[in-house]
Amino acid sequence: MVRLLLILIFLVLSQPAQAFDVTFKSSGVVDGALVTLGDVATIGTMSEIGQSLLTVPIAHSPAPGEKAYLRTVNIKKYLASSQSLPEDIEWQGPSSVVVTRTGITIDAKRMFSFIADYLRTQQDSLPIAVIRFIPTSHPLPFTVATGALSCEVIPSNPGILSSSRFSLIFRIDDEVVKNMSIRGKIEARANIIATAIPVKKGTILAPRHLKETVMDISDLKEPGFDVSQFLGKRIKRSLRAGSPLNISMVETLPVIHKGEKVKIVIQSGAMTLTATGLARSDGKIDELIRVQNLNSKKVVFGKVVAPGIVEVIL
Numbered sequence: 244m245v246r247l248l249l250i251l252i253f254l255v256l257s258q259p260a261q262a263f264d265v266t267f268k269s270s271g272v273v274d275g276a277l278v279t280l281g282d283v284a285t286i287g288t289m290s291e292i293g294q295s296l297l298t299v300p301i302a303h304s305p306a307p308g309e310k311a312y313l314r315t316v317n318i319k320k321y322l323a324s325s326q327s328l329p330e331d332i333e334w335q336g337p338s339s340v341v342v343t344r345t346g347i348t349i350d351a352k353r354m355f356s357f358i359a360d361y362l363r364t365q366q367d368s369l370p371i372a373v374i375r376f377i378p379t380s381h382p383l384p385f386t387v388a389t390g391a392l393s394c395e396v397i398p399s400n401p402g403i404l405s406s407s408r409f410s411l412i413f414r415i416d417d418e419v420v421k422n423m424s425i426r427g428k429i430e431a432r433a434n435i436i437a438t439a440i441p442v443k444k445g446t447i448l449a450p451r452h453l454k455e456t457v458m459d460i461s462d463l464k465e466p467g468f469d470v471s472q473f474l475g476k477r478i479k480r481s482l483r484a485g486s487p488l489n490i491s492m493v494e495t496l497p498v499i500h501k502g503e504k505v506k507i508v509i510q511s512g513a514m515t516l517t518a519t520g521l522a523r524s525d526g527k528i529d530e531l532i533r534v535q536n537l538n539s540k541k542v543v544f545g546k547v548v549a550p551g552i553v554e555v556i557l
Contacts, residue, residue, distance in 0.1 A: 267336030307346025308386030361396035372433035497525035
């Protein structure tokens with residue numbers, strides 16, 4: 244019995260150990276900045292040392308969206324010099340591995356969409372108009388690492404509409420990965436008020452002089468959007484038909500004229516007094532003019548508050 248047991252132990256011990264196989268792939272795909280053995284090879288064992296070996300970094304990854312060729316002989320030399328490897332490893336597979344790094348590709352269309360999204364977020368501070376960005380050229384696409392992508396858009400002019408370029412700052416996981424500028428112009432088409440016919444300097448504007456029209460207002464300063472802003476006001480300079488109007492082009496007519504009798508309303512605390520006066524100059528609404536009290540003959544300054552009424556505050 245003892246003799247039989249010794250024979251069995253000898254047979255077991257004399258069996259060769261099972262080979263530790265590492266098989267390289269022809270290609271691999273990585274997401275991060277480092278390539279591990281598991282990205283480019285498989286191991287024919289479920290042992291702890293085999294699974295740990297798969298996690299060992301063996302090279303730096305190529306740039307996002309790029310490829311790199313790794314020679315397997317160099318991988319074996321690196322692992323042999325940096326790791327305590329079992330002696331029974333058998334290396335198999337091709338002589339090189341193509342490693343491709345994934346990434347997020349951002350083309351011109353996506354860049355323009357970031358600008359369009361920014362313009363939409365700014366609508367409350369912009370005139371009511373159909374606004375779009377027109378680039379002067381299409382930027383080349385680029386690829387960034389995978390992760391949480393965000394883009395900060397900065398116009399070249401705080402007024403936005405007169406901007407000639409937009410700066411785009413791309414971040415992955417809150418870290419800046421790309422800075423760039425895109426040149427172009429903003430088009431903002433809106434309903435504005437323009438002259439319907441030619442008008443001469445000094446004309447008092449009436450409905451027949453005005454029309455509503457659609458126009459790009461990106462280069463216009465303070466365009467008018469409502470006919471009521473111009474009706475009954477005097478044009479300061481001659482304009483051709485179809486000229487866009489802004490408030491600086493017109494002036495309000497005086498509601499009080501020099502030499503006209505006016506009602507003087509005197510405010511002194513809670514007390515209100517009235518008197519008859521004589522206007523010493525023309526006056527528009529909210530304008531200060533000199534008036535003479537016809538009873539006291541005293542000349543004072545008062546604010547025009549309505550046709551024929553001047554307010555004096557003591």
